[in-house]
Amino acid sequence: MSGEDPGGRRGHGRPGIFVTVEGGEGAGKSTQIGLLADHLRLRTQRAVITTREPGGSPKAEAIREALLAGIAKPYGPFAEALLFSAARIDHLDTLIGPALERGDIVLCDRFTDSTRAYQGAAGGLDPGLLHSLERVVVGSLAPDLTLILDLDPELGLKRAAERAGEGAVPDRFEAEALGFHRRLRQAFAEIAAAEPGRCALIDASRDADEVEAVIWETVSERLPQLFSGDRTGRRDDAA
Ligand code: TYD
Numbered sequence: 001m002s003g004e005d006p007g008g009r010r011g012h013g014r015p016g017i018f019v020t021v022e023g024g025e026g027a028g029k030s031t032q033i034g035l036l037a038d039h040l041r042l043r044t045q046r047a048v049i050t051t052r053e054p055g056g057s058p059k060a061e062a063i064r065e066a067l068l069a070g071i072a073k074p075y076g077p078f079a080e081a082l083l084f085s086a087a088r089i090d091h092l093d094t095l096i097g098p099a100l101e102r103g104d105i106v107l108c109d110r111f112t113d114s115t116r117a118y119q120g121a122a123g124g125l126d127p128g129l130l131h132s133l134e135r136v137v138v139g140s141l142a143p144d145l146t147l148i149l150d151l152d153p154e155l156g157l158k159r160a161a162e163r164a165g166e167g168a169v170p171d172r173f174e175a176e177a178l179g180f181h182r183r184l185r186q187a188f189a190e191i192a193a194a195e196p197g198r199c200a201l202i203d204a205s206r207d208a209d210e211v212e213a214v215i216w217e218t219v220s221e222r223l224p225q226l227f228s229g230d231r232t233g234r235r236d237d238a239a
Contacts, residue, residue, distance in 0.1 A: 014097075014100035014101050014103075015100070015101070015102075015103040016046075016099055016100030016101065016102065016103050016104045016105065016106060017046070017100075017104075017105045017106070017144050017223060017225065017226060018096070018100055018106050018108070018141070018142075018143045018144050019036075019105065019106070019107050019108070019143060019144060019145045019146070019147065019219070019223075020107075020108045020110070020111040020112075020113070020143040020145075020146045020147070021033055021107065021108070021109055021110070021146075021147045021148075021149065022110060022111070022113045022114060022117075022146055022147070022148045022149070022188060022191075023148055023149035023150065023151065023156075023188060023204065024151060024153050024156050024181055024184045024185055024188070025153070025156045025157055025160045025173070025174055025181065026151070026155070026156035026157055026158070026159035026160035026161075026163065027149035027150070027151045027156050027204045028149060028151075028159075028204055028208060028211060029109050029110070029149055030052075030109060031208055032147075032149065032208070032211060032212060032215055033050055033107050033109055034050070035208075035212045035215075036107060036212075036215055036216070036219065037050050037107055039216055039219075040105055040107075040219075040226070043226075043227070044105065044226050044227060046103060046104055046105050046226070047099075047102070047103075047104040047105070048104065048105045048107065049095070049099050049104050049105070049106050049107065050107045050108075050109070051091070051095060051096070051106065051107070051108050051109070052108065052109035052110060053084070053087065053088060053091060053108060053109065053110040053111055053114065054067055054068075054083075054084055054087040054088075054110075055087065055091070056091040056095050056096070056108070057090050057091045057094045057095050059087070059090045059094075060087035060088070060090045060091045063083055063084075063086060063087040063090075064087060066083070067080060067083055067084065067087075067172065068171040068172050068173075069171075069172065070171075070172040070175075073172055077119045077123035077124060077125045078119075078125055078129070080119055080123070081115055081119040081123075081125060081130065081133060082133075084114075084115050084119070085115070085133055085136075085137045088111075088112075088137055088138070089137055092137075092138065092141065096108065096141075097141075100141075105226070108143075111143060111146075112134050112137075112138060113146060113148070113188065113191050113199075115130060115133075115134070116130055116134075116187065116191060117184050117187035117188050117191065118173060118184065120187065121183055121184065121186070121187030121190070122176075122180045122181075122183040122184045122187060142198060143198060144198075144223060145198065145199075145200065145218075145219065145222050145223055146191075146195075146198050146199045146200070147199075147200055147202055147215060147218065147219075148188050148189075148191065148192045148199055148200065148201050148202065149202050149204035149211070150185065150188065150189065150201050150202060150203055150204055150205075151185075151204040151205055152185075152205065153178060153181035153182055153184065153185055154178065155205065156181070157174065157178070157181060160174055161174075188201075189201060200218045200222065202214055202215060202218070
C-alpha cells in the first residue's frame with residue numbers, strides 16, 4: 001500500500017524471513033551471525049544470506065567506506081543519517097528485497113535500529129525526524145526478529161580494539177567518547193523494551209558458546225515458521 005510504503009521498497013508481504021542483529025561495538029555480532037547461519041543451514045530448508053549495514057551491496061559498500069572514514073562527520077548526524085539511508089535503499093533494492101521475495105532467510109548485521117541509536121539517541125537527532133526518514137527508506141519492511149546484543153561498552157570497546165590489533169586506527173564511531181557508547185547501550189535497551197514482539201535483548205557478556213545457545217533458543221522459539229516448510233512467512237498457528 002502506497003500509504004504505508006512511500007519508498008515502494010521490494011520484499012514486503014514476502015515469504016522470506018528477515019533477522020537483524022544489533023548492539024554496540026565489540027558485542028560479537030559477526031561471530032554470532034556466522035554461528036546462527038551455520039545452525040540455520042543445517043536445520044532449515046531455506047537458503048541463508050548473511051549481510052551487513054552499512055554495506056551489503058557494491059554501491060552501499062562504497063558509501064560505508066566514506067562514512068567509516070568520517071568524511072560525512074563535519075556535516076553532522078543528519079547528513080550521516082541520509083548517507084546510511086542511501087546505502088540502505090540500495091541494499092534493500094538489490095539484495096534484501098529480492099532475497100525475501102525468493103523465500104530466503106536474511107541475517108543482517110545492523111539495520112534501522114543502528115540509525116535510531118547512533119544518529120538518534122547518541123548523535124542527538126530528533127526521533128520524529130528519524131521516524132519519518134525510516135518510513136521513506138524502508139516503509140513497512142520491519143525485521144521479523146531483531147537480536148540486540150547487550151554489553152558494557154567499556155568491555156565492548158576493549159574487545160573491538162583487541163580484534164583490530166595493535167596500532168589500528170579506530171573508525172569514525174569507535175573513536176567516540178565512552179559517554180556516546182553508554183548512550184548507545186541505553187538506546188538499544190530502550191528499543192528492546194519498546195518493541196518486545198520484534199526484539200530480544202541478549203546478554204553478550206557471557207562466553208560465545210553460551211550466547212550462541214541463547215540465540216538459537218530465541219530464534220527457534222520466536223520464528224517457528226523456520227521449521228514448518230511453510231514459506232508464506234506465517235506462524236503455523238496463524239495459518
Ligand atoms: P562496523 O565496522 O560494521 O561496526 P561493528 O563491527 O561495530 O558493527 O561499522 C559500522 C559502524 O556504523 C558502527 O560503528 C555503527 C555505525 N552505524 C551507524 O552509525 N548508523 C547506522 O545506521 C548503521 C547501520 C551503522
